[in-house]
Amino acid sequence: MLSISACSQVTVKPWQKGILARGDMALDSDAQDLSIDDHIYFSKESSSGGRGFAGGGCGCN
Amino acid sequence: MMNNNNLNKLLALASCSLIGTSVSASSVKAEEWDVKNALLLYSENDDRVQALETVTNLSKEITEDNNITITLTTDVLTGASPNGASPSNIIQTFTSPSGGSTFLTQPGQTPLDDAFKDLRLAISSNWNRTINRVVSTNIGLAISHETDYDSLGINTQMVFNTHQKNTTWQIGASFSKDESKPLGGIPIPLLFVFPPNNQLSKMGFELSDSESKTTFDINIGVTQVLGKNTIGQIGLSYSDVDGYQTDPYKILSFIDKNTGSTLFYINENRPDKRKKKGLFATIKHHSSNGHIVNPSFRYYTDDWGIDSFTFDIKYRINLSEKNFIEPKFRYYDQSAADFYFHSLSDIDGLEIASSDYRLAEFNATTVGFKVGHKMSNQSVFEARVEYYSQHGNDHPSDAIGIQQGLDLFAEVNAVIVQFNYNFTW
Secondary structure: OOOHHHHHOOOOOHHHOOOOOOHHHOOOOOHHHHHHHHHHHHHHOOOOOOOOOOOOOOOOO | OOOHHHHHHHHHHHOOOOOOOOOOOOOOOOOOEEEEEEEEEEEEOOOEOEEEEEEEEEEEEEEOOEEEEEEEEEEEEEOEEEOOOOOOOOOEEEEOOOOOOEEEEOOOOOOEEOOOOEEEEEEEEEEEEEOOOOEEEEEEEEEEEEOOEEEEEEEEEEEEEEOOOOEEEEEEEEEEEEEEOOOOOEEOOOOEOOOOOOHHHHOOOEEEOOEEEEEEEEEEEEEEEEEOOEEEEEEEEEEEEEEOOOOOOOEEEEEOOOOOOEEEEEEOEOOOEEEEEEEEEEEEEEOOOOOEEEEEEEEEEEOOOOEEEEEEEEEEEEOOOOEEEEEEEEEEEEOOOOOEOOOEOOOOOOOOEEOOHHHOOEEEEEEEEEEEEEOOOOOEEEEEEEEEEEEEOOOOOOOOHHHHHOOOOOOOEEEEEEEEEEEEO
């Protein structure tokens, strides 16, 4: 388990964030796919949420 | 070289919201809409659920600090769905509540209601506002309508950047109200289901025309830059659901406690309260060979007795700046709800019970891959293919008599195909 205080000591300067600024490095770069997956798994399984809200908004579960 | 303004926007993307929203790509000019279209084709085994879904997401920077997003979704569903009854060694006949017709199930087969058809339309919108270098906020609205189900929800979040934007804190909440208006009305819980040839089956005993539930969610999370090539996120979520959560179309089989033969059926009934908790973590790492590995973990637990663990991992192989292939694997494992029964042999004192296979103990795997191509006009085309497969207990130890030779878990397998086309307009 990562320690937040240890993590906060990792300071990457703005000019060092070239890789992190790539579109495919965004944590929600596939937001559309993640949302569709949430809907599929909410319909077929009993868990929900995780990345965001609990899903639902449909009569599929 | 990127200027600071564009870089800040890309960093907002990199340390983006935990909750639902999608910040528009920084390469989009202020007067342009960023358009993302998805077409999903979903197909289950044995003529079960077949679905076609379209999702269109439109995002625009209204001013430098204000961004709006609108998402339109349509879902068309057909195919057969388990009605909760257990397989038996004789032909079974059922009335379909969603169609009013009758259907037969052959010996040894899982009863599937094939009159299941639905059309769903949904629209949601989000307004993201940057207050200053440290704080941004988001507010959203979501509406969904189906023939027999409506949902209305609002959500909001606040995002705080600290430590030169190496750390981002997110807190959000949402509230929604759903209304279930099943064809034939809300069935009386645990009531005896009259056979199709019985006049009483046409009388439609019902509790009411509709019932509702409310859902309150809260999320808190932190996104942390872990190095020049690595970013991580952990989050906690809590959800409180209050109201009607029974599936109005599902029944349970009551079996003879000596022979295992089906004697009759009753309507299911689920608790009207549910509290859920989740812990989520993910990391994205860009390796020196230009590929990106992205594992994620989720632990979930609720007061229905369901605990689950989810692990998924994607590995993006950037073949060039324009092309990628990304294999993916997902593993899911859940325990059964306290009130799940594959069938009943005793209903003394029974208040809640369901045979919905989705509440049973099972695990599931998803394997697949995605490919993507960026075109010369900067639009992007992507395609993914995945195979989803569930594995439950086909022969539970409490199977009685003739049940011991039957497959008692209606597990589903599905092929998922999706096409994405993203462009600016």
